[in-house]
Amino acid sequence: MNRHAIVIGAGLAGSSAAQGLAARGWTIDLIDAADAPGRGASGNLAGVLRPLPSLDDNRLARLTRAGFTQACRHFAALTASGQPLRWAxxxxxxxxxxxxxxxxxxxxxxxxxxxxxxxxxxxxxxxxxxxxxxxxxxxxxxxxxxWVDPASLCRANLARHAAAISPHYGTEVAQIDRPANLWRARDAAGTLIAEAPVLIVANATGAKRFAVTAHLPLRAxxxxxxxxxxxxxxxxxxxxxxxxxxxxxxxxxxxxxxxxxxxxxxxxxxxxxxxxxxxxxxxxxxxxxxxxxxxxxxxxxGFRPLSPDRLPMIGAVGDAAAIDPDAPSRPLAEMPRVAGLYVINGFGARGIVWSALAGELLACQIAGEALPLADELVDAVDPGRFLLRGRSRRVRTGTAPLIDGHAAKTPDRHRE
Ligand SMILES: Cc1cc2nc3c(=O)[nH]c(=O)nc-3n(C[C@H](O)[C@H](O)[C@H](O)COP(=O)(O)OP(=O)(O)OC[C@H]3O[C@@H](n4cnc5c(N)ncnc54)[C@H](O)[C@@H]3O)c2cc1C
CATH class of the missing domain: 3.30.9.10 (D-Amino Acid Oxidase, subunit A, domain 2)
Structure with missing residues (x-):
């Protein structure tokens, strides 16, 4: 396979995915509407890193613990390789x-x-x-x-394998399509920005504008x-x-x-x-x-990209158009997927603690390597979960709790 990917979004999600693949010998076209990495939600001066537990050690807590461990390992590796990551x-x-x-x-x-x-x-x-x-x-x-300076983490992710990553800053993707076996990203004028066999959608709630990812229940x-x-x-x-x-x-x-x-x-x-x-x-x-x-x-x-179950979306994008809403429900493993299309998104208030693990997981999935996470957690973050019957209906009708049982502006216990 031609090991070349387009990544849309140069925040914590996109820079982590880019660095995970670049570390495996891939070349990346990285596209962001902003003029530098880490200008969206990932641009605060500092955010908090800690492995928040829960009494029932639920999936959110286990994912966060695994994310924290991976983040500390990743930060040490970035620092050892001379990257100016700012954290303490x-x-x-x-x-x-x-x-x-x-x-x-x-x-x-x-x-x-x-x-x-x-x-x-x-x-x-x-x-x-x-x-x-x-x-x-x-x-x-x-x-x-x-604390971690998230924009410095984005920059360090991208600088570590700079030769493999071609950035296109100040460039907004208006349209994506796959006429043959290559994904293409185009601007509003229809000009081709990049093409590659793999496309990673890492542009937070901007993913809603593309038809193939519009079904993802992202909110800001x-x-x-x-x-x-x-x-x-x-x-x-x-x-x-x-x-x-x-x-x-x-x-x-x-x-x-x-x-x-x-x-x-x-x-x-x-x-x-x-x-x-x-x-x-x-x-x-x-x-x-x-x-x-x-x-x-x-x-x-800043605007956090939220998923309704508070878990991130990491993996191959389900093919919403290929699913018959009247057919019997099939397990996640049998869900049809859009060829070559991946998402890393929905980090909500935990992007700093999750991004290193998410980038590693996605890179392993794309490269066909053993996954760094238990199967149950891989399924929990699978973006295909929103196309499962019953599940999607709950999300559509709003009966799934948005954040800890609150659907709007209320304090919650799972934020930064
Ligand atoms: C106020 C606040 C406090 C937070 N505190 C913490 C904390 O303490 N601990 C913690 O772990 N997390 C915290 N977070 C969460 C964390 O910052 C986010 O989860 C994370 O930054 C999300 O990263 P992202 O890459 O998905 O999104 P973003 O950083 O928003 O990146 C998306 C990128 O996509 C680009 N883009 C969008 N559409 C297009 C397009 N069509 N074409 C090209 N580019 C496009 C944007 O320009 C942007 O750069 C906080 C977030 C906020 C807002």
Whole structure:
């Protein structure tokens, strides 16, 4: 096979897929409408990396644990190869929302017995010492977690095998088709941008504009982060979360976030959202946010690509046109697929922790190698799942919960 792929999107999803294939000797045409990698959701100053568990150790938690392990391995390899990845394993303190949540957090640690260097429960006093600020509850302490500059991760992914990756920035794909055995990407004028036997759709909710991926139930969740001026070595010097997060000072700026509103396409910063972030900050570190005025803050807006079951979409695209809605349901393994077409998307609020694993999984699938994930989790992230009978009906009628049982702008427990 001609080992050549087109990747649409140069965020965490596209850059991870490109680097996974380039590492295996493939050449890539990487296309992004923006003028550089990491300008969409992947362009925040910093996001949080930690392996959030759940009491029932569900698929989301297992995928996140595997993603965290792969991310740490990948970051070490990027750094060792001289790439300027910006991240810091400061540790992440994830405080309980209330006493009931603290009891659950404690139970998770008792039941799952994680290694102490991965996760511990700390009471309020040691939690306050870690934060450098008096906090209201104890919480999970992830000593190996930290913050990551996601755009630097995109750049490092692409720089590692730069000779194999031809970027086309400032180029928007308007149309994709496969008239013979080659996928073609064209701009709005119909001009050919690239052609290759494999096409990877990694352009977040932009995937909805292509007929072959329009069935994927992607939605956007607007997120606003607030930037606070912060002196170096001021507290907190680690990431602290509690229905929101605050980072250490990074180049004189501390990030506080983030808001979460679905199908809200406002790109400008809103003072009300800064106010919401300051309230979150006060919930995390009581009294800390009152020193700042919402109207004076800077920040950034991004749009997370959400999937209805909160799991990402990684793999071969199902052929919606080839499925007879009246035929008996067939298992995922027998689903017809669109030849040469793959998707890596739906990272929601976990792109930083999932992207290295997702890129590796997709590259292994395309290259026909053993997969780095248990079969059950491979199926859980298979984009074909949305074409299974019953499943697609639930998604269409909106009976599948969008995020943790909430369909709109509500706080949820699974965000960054
Ligand atoms: C406020 C906020 C806070 C977050 N915090 C965290 C966190 O703490 N931890 C964590 O793990 N994750 C976090 N995330 C989530 C993470 O950032 C996302 O999951 C991730 O960035 C999504 O990556 P992506 O590559 O799918 O999308 P994007 O980064 O948006 O990339 C998609 C790219 O496709 C391009 N594109 C779109 N359409 C076209 C087209 N037709 N032609 C060419 N190019 C196109 C766009 O220009 C863009 O560059 C956060 C996200 C937000 C918004």
């Amino acid at each position: 394993p400061t540790g992440v303190l994830h405080l309980a929302r209330d006493d009931r949540h603290a009891a659950t957090q404690r139970l998770v640690v008792e039941r799952q017995q994680p290694a102490a260097e991965a996760l511990r429960f700390v009471d309020r006093e040691p939690a306050s010492r870690l934060a450098g600020w008096p906090v209201a509850t104890g919480g999970w302490w992830f000593p190996g977690g930290g 969740a607007r997120g606003q982060v607030s930037h606070l001026d912060a002196a170096a070595a001021s507290v907190p010097e680690l990431v602290v979360c509690r229905l929101g997060y605050v980072t250490p000072a990074i180049d004189g700026v501390r990030c506080v976030g983030a808001t979460f509103s679905v199908d809200d396409d406002e790109t400008a910063l809103r003072d009300a959202d800064h106010g919401e972030n300051l309230a979150k900050l006060d919930f995390i570190l009581p009294g800390y946010g009152s020193r700042f005025a919402a109207s004076k803050l800077d920040g950034r807006v």
